[in-house]
Amino acid sequence: MPARDYIRERFFPHMWCPGCGHGIVLNGLVHAIENIGLKKNDIVMVSGIGCSSRIAGYMDFHTLHTIHGRALAFAIGVKMSRPDLTLLVPMGDGDALSIGGNHFIHACRRNIDMTAIVMNNRVYGMTGGQYSPLSGHGTMATTAPYTNIDQAFDIVSMATAAGATFVARATAYHVQQLPNILEEAIRHKGFSVVEVMTPCPTYFGRKNKEGSAVNMMDNLKTRTTPIGSKAKQENPSLIERGVFVKKELPEYCAEYQRIVEQAMKGK
Amino acid sequence: MAKLKLRAHVINREWCKGCGICVHFCPRKVLELDEFDKVVAARPQDCVCCKLCELRCSDLAIEVQTEQD
Amino acid sequence: MGGELRFVQGNEACVEGAMYAGLDFFAGYPITPSTEIAELLASRLPLKGGKFLQMEDEIASICAIIGASLTGNKVMTATSGPGFSLMQEGLGYAIMAEIPCVIVDVQRGGPSTGLPTKVSQGDVNQARWGVHGDHAIVALTASNHQDVFSITVDAFNFSETYRTPVILLFDEVIGHMRERLKIPEPGEIPLVERLKTSVKEGVDYHPYLQREDGRLPMSDFGGVHRYNVTGLFHDMWGFPSEKPSVVHELMRHLVDKIDHHVDKMARYREYFIEDAEMLLISYGSSARSALHMVTDRRQHGERVGLLELQTLWPFPAAVVREKTRNARYVVVVEMNMGQMLQPVKAAVEKPERVFLANRVDGVLITPADILNILRLIQGKGV
Ligand SMILES: Cc1ncc(C[n+]2csc(CCOP(=O)(O)OP(=O)(O)O)c2C)c(N)n1
Ligand code: SF4
Ligand code: SF4
Ligand code: SF4
Numbered sequence: 108m109p110a111r112d113y114i115r116e117r118f119f120p121h122m123w124c125p126g127c128g129h130g131i132v133l134n135g136l137v138h139a140i141e142n143i144g145l146k147k148n149d150i151v152m153v154s155g156i157g158c159s160s161r162i163a164g165y166m167d168f169h170t171l172h173t174i175h176g177r178a179l180a181f182a183i184g185v186k187m188s189r190p191d192l193t194l195l196v197p198m199g200d201g202d203a204l205s206i207g208g209n210h211f212i213h214a215c216r217r218n219i220d221m222t223a224i225v226m227n228n229r230v231y232g233m234t235g236g237q238y239s240p241l242s243g244h245g246t247m248a249t250t251a252p253y254t255n256i257d258q259a260f261d262i263v264s265m266a267t268a269a270g271a272t273f274v275a276r277a278t279a280y281h282v283q284q285l286p287n288i289l290e291e292a293i294r295h296k297g298f299s300v301v302e303v304m305t306p307c308p309t310y311f312g313r314k315n316k317e318g319s320a321v322n323m324m325d326n327l328k329t330r331t332t333p334i335g336s337k338a339k340q341e342n343p344s345l346i347e348r349g350v351f352v353k354k355e356l357p358e359y360c361a362e363y364q365r366i367v368e369q370a371m372k373g374k
Numbered sequence: 375m376a377k378l379k380l381r382a383h384v385i386n387r388e389w390c391k392g393c394g395i396c397v398h399f400c401p402r403k404v405l406e407l408d409e410f411d412k413v414v415a416a417r418p419q420d421c422v423c424c425k426l427c428e429l430r431c432s433d434l435a436i437e438v439q440t441e442q443d
Numbered sequence: 444m445g446g447e448l449r450f451v452q453g454n455e456a457c458v459e460g461a462m463y464a465g466l467d468f469f470a471g472y473p474i475t476p477s478t479e480i481a482e483l484l485a486s487r488l489p490l491k492g493g494k495f496l497q498m499e500d501e502i503a504s505i506c507a508i509i510g511a512s513l514t515g516n517k518v519m520t521a522t523s524g525p526g527f528s529l530m531q532e533g534l535g536y537a538i539m540a541e542i543p544c545v546i547v548d549v550q551r552g553g554p555s556t557g558l559p560t561k562v563s564q565g566d567v568n569q570a571r572w573g574v575h576g577d578h579a580i581v582a583l584t585a586s587n588h589q590d591v592f593s594i595t596v597d598a599f600n601f602s603e604t605y606r607t608p609v610i611l612l613f614d615e616v617i618g619h620m621r622e623r624l625k626i627p628e629p630g631e632i633p634l635v636e637r638l639k640t641s642v643k644e645g646v647d648y649h650p651y652l653q654r655e656d657g658r659l660p661m662s663d664f665g666g667v668h669r670y671n672v673t674g675l676f677h678d679m680w681g682f683p684s685e686k687p688s689v690v691h692e693l694m695r696h697l698v699d700k701i702d703h704h705v706d707k708m709a710r711y712r713e714y715f716i717e718d719a720e721m722l723l724i725s726y727g728s729s730a731r732s733a734l735h736m737v738t739d740r741r742q743h744g745e746r747v748g749l750l751e752l753q754t755l756w757p758f759p760a761a762v763v764r765e766k767t768r769n770a771r772y773v774v775v776v777e778m779n780m781g782q783m784l785q786p787v788k789a790a791v792e793k794p795e796r797v798f799l800a801n802r803v804d805g806v807l808i809t810p811a812d813i814l815n816i817l818r819l820i821q822g823k824g825v
């Protein structure tokens with residue numbers, strides 16, 4: 108099994124709950140990396156703090172499990188000092204967009220070559236079910252016992268506006284598309300953002316009466332649609348998935364190399 | 375590409391958490407949860423080797439081994 | 444460039460020291476009175492193929508240098524009080540994960556935005572205890588540019604030797620004042636390079652297994668050994684562990700590796716200590732005034748002396764105890780409410796004989812200020 112080559116088997120079964128979508132992201136990632144044929148020594152995975160961020164410990168790469176919200180900042184240090192390495196930065200929705208929101212938009216703006224994967228379960232899983240900036244108006248959470256009045260971010264629009272040169276959305280249900288999108292994101296030379304909608308049956312599911320993990324997977328099927336589909340025109344509340352942005356802009360490490368050459372020439 | 379032929383469903387019972395995702399979304403209803411809430415291939419002859427179960431397993435607990443026809 | 448005589452700001456002396464020590468990577472965010480360090484490095488680092496990054500804030504800055512250190516680089520960031528506050532979580536991470544890095548705090552008046560352009564030494568205790576949880580810390584300072592240079596080199600050397608972050612606690616006066624600096628010849632000050640593992644590819648490498656001498660050989664990220672780094676308590680492979688024995692051992696290791704080497708890290712200067720009845724203890728820009736005052740009173744035959752501390756943390760208690768033994772009075776001269784006063788009192792034989800001479804109004808304490816306080820202590824009035 109290809110998956111086995113990329114994981115640290117001794118830590119399995121992993122700590123995630125039954126049916127947690129985070130494991131499906133791990134699964135998709137392993138397939139994407141297998142398809143690209145990357146060598147494990149050339150991959151650095153940098154994660155923050157959260158259920159999602161535990162993914163780093165399970166992968167047999169150079170793994171850096173950092174502090175809440177700051178994974179991208181650490182990753183930039185690694186990438187700038189070793190531009191030849193492939194950087195994968197999985198984060199939770201709270202991790203990436205609440206406490207780490209500032210780092211997120213600035214990483215998008217810099218267009219540094221790495222892949223940010225936002226494992227969006229619309230909740231703070233690790234701390235036990237508080238609302239996140241992705242939960243959305245009208246949802247329930249342990250810290251929104253009456254109802255959540257916070258509006259949600261749209262990760263795709265935000266990443267696009269901030270200047271990411273590859274922006275995509277996938278889901279834990281659409282598992283044929285997931286590795287393909289991840290592969291495209293990793294291959295893209297520049298800052299790639301992939302939002303993966305993943306179920307947290309234990310907290311989001313329970314609090315919002317979404318039923319079992321199976322049910323939540325079903326919801327991902329019925330509530331999403333490919334970009335530009337006819338279904339979207341008929342039902343605007345459907346969430347689009349696919350690749351939204353893919354464009355070329357000067358990449359940050361390459362640009363810095365130009366600065367080095369310019370400085371050295373003037374010496 | 376040649377059609378894939380099933381060799382076996384390799385199930386890691388230690389890792390399977392019985393979430394039922396693979397069971398529910400198998401297009402051919404090949405899989406079932408047993409009395410211990412672990413997955414088993416109850417009707418392997420119906421399997422079309424789409425590998426969706428393998429890709430959807432959050433626990434990397436199921437592998438669909440195939441051979442070329 | 445060695446041997447060269449320059450007339451520079453303290454911030455520039457720090458930059459020169461860092462470059463001499465082999466700085467490869469700097470990330471920072473502008474803040475008075477440290478900004479010149481970033482500006483100078485923005486032009487200096489690319490000249491040697493090094494990297495300079497202006498990050499979105501100080502949190503990102505410290506995180507970026509930790510990431511860069513892991514690939515084998517010598518790294519630094521520079522800030523002042525407000526930014527230093529923001530760096531505390533990252534600093535704790537570097538302590539826990541044992542990542543060499545240097546953090547410069549050019550102190551200004553606080554708390555909060557405080558006195559952006561005025562001097563203070565108010566971050567001494569933040570340097571010691573700003574990070575939550577038990578830990579040891581290394582914090583160094585200096586009072587003149589030649590020492591700023593060499594203590595900066597020491598900071599890099601200590602950080603590599605002990606695999607720990609090291610704080611350089613300068614202040615606004617030192618940072619901005621101009622004076623002479625002689626750049627030492629290459630090799631004049633020994634440099635400590637990263638201790639790399641000799642474990643071959645394919646052989647199990649333990650990133651957190653100490654050698655007999657307590658040091659931890661590193662393997663660069665991107666190299667042949669793949670391992671995990673985390674801010675959680677971890678085992679010798681770097682994987683999270685809550686096993687009480689593992690937790691206990693790591694906590695002891697993190698504290699002991701610094702505390703057991705206090706003597707090796709103790710940097711200080713002494714002036715007229717031998718027969719001093721009145722011993723001043725000071726550091727940073729305060730120590731300049733203290734030295735001025737001591738030199739002046741000596742010419743009048745007064746038996747005053749000065750112990751200038753360059754290593755603030757780990758606190759060189761044994762040195763302080765030894766040097767104060769014969770003094771009738773000890774006066775701690777600093778620009779805060781008595782942050783070094785406490786450890787000095789704890790170190791000496793007669794804590795009731797220890798007094799504070801301070802100023803906390805954003806103005807450099809003067810020799811006259813110190814003398815006035817001395818006279819009060821001596822019961823001679825002002
Ligand atoms: C500075 C800081 N604040 C708060 C926390 C507590 N904390 C840990 S994980 C987490 C949220 C996790 O949510 P998310 O990022 O969405 O990841 P998930 O667990 O849902 O995968 C929080 C608030 C922390 N570790 N550090
Ligand atoms: S709490 Fe939620 S996010 Fe965390 S492991 Fe369980 S299902 Fe996954
Ligand atoms: S998806 Fe995986 S964990 Fe869930 S029941 Fe199937 S094999 Fe078991
Ligand atoms: S490979 Fe497809 S058909 Fe076969 S068991 Fe898995 S999901 Fe069902």
Ligand SMILES: [Mg+2]
Binds near residue numbers: 229239
């Ligand atoms: Mg979440």
